[in-house]
Amino acid sequence: MAGTTNLVRHRQGVGRVAAVAAASLLALTACGSDEASGGIELERGESGMMPAIEPPGPEGFDTADVMGVAIETPEEWEVQNDGSQLCMTPPGQSSCAYGSIQLVPKQADKHPQSWPKKDDAFHDDDGWADDTDSCRSLNTAASGNIGVEGATLTTGPGNVFEHADGLKSHHSLWTVTCDNDDTFEVRMWFLPESDVLLYVWSVDAQYSAVYDEIAASMDTTEYRNG
Numbered sequence: 001m002a003g004t005t006n007l008v009r010h011r012q013g014v015g016r017v018a019a020v021a022a023a024s025l026l027a028l029t030a031c032g033s034d035e036a037s038g039g040i041e042l043e044r045g046e047s048g049m050m051p052a053i054e055p056p057g058p059e060g061f062d063t064a065d066v067m068g069v070a071i072e073t074p075e076e077w078e079v080q081n082d083g084s085q086l087c088m089t090p091p092g093q094s095s096c097a098y099g100s101i102q103l104v105p106k107q108a109d110k111h112p113q114s115w116p117k118k119d120d121a122f123h124d125d126d127g128w129a130d131d132t133d134s135c136r137s138l139n140t141a142a143s144g145n146i147g148v149e150g151a152t153l154t155t156g157p158g159n160v161f162e163h164a165d166g167l168k169s170h171h172s173l174w175t176v177t178c179d180n181d182d183t184f185e186v187r188m189w190f191l192p193e194s195d196v197l198l199y200v201w202s203v204d205a206q207y208s209a210v211y212d213e214i215a216a217s218m219d220t221t222e223y224r225n226g
Helices: 003-034 119-123 205-217 223-226
Strands: 063-065 069-074 077-079 084-090 101-105 146-151 158-163 168-177 183-191 194-198
Touching: 063 077, 069 084, 069 101, 069 205, 069 223, 119 168, 158 205, 183 205, 194 205
Parallel strands: none
Antiparallel strands: 063 069, 077 084, 084 101, 101 194, 146 168, 158 168, 168 183, 183 194
């Protein structure tokens, strides 16, 4: 029986060696075939391979729409949408005030002075608001009784920002100085031809990257086709 056992083990060993050799030969043949064909690589979805999977959307964001303009809104932020404009406010702040970002289609068309389209106000030092009399710093935003000393456009007239639909808006940033020496920043993305305004009323610096993510997600395709 010992001889039989040794014979079985020998056959099993030979079988394993043969299998390994066959696998190696198959791999070498495949490599040789690739080299001969110029290194052709299979792409997803070809020859029975798994099809490409769509990447997931941004984590922590929901999708909102106003007048056909779609945009991502942070899940923890308060969102106000009256059908003509949309406002996103970070936690702990007053609605549509410090730290908030507003999306307004037909902004210039609805504004009495056509701000910010008229005279390309989005390129001017004083173009940061339709009413430039009130300080919006963190300490003064609620009171509204502190005046403004002046403002400076910190981005050049040629500064643009690309959105999800491929359109590029005029991207403007201002530093505003108040009468009490407080300062605050205002950000604007404006599409003059489409007349769509995305506007940070008074920047909360901790959300600087979030503002850019929101702006990058804006899609005006349906709005422009409507």
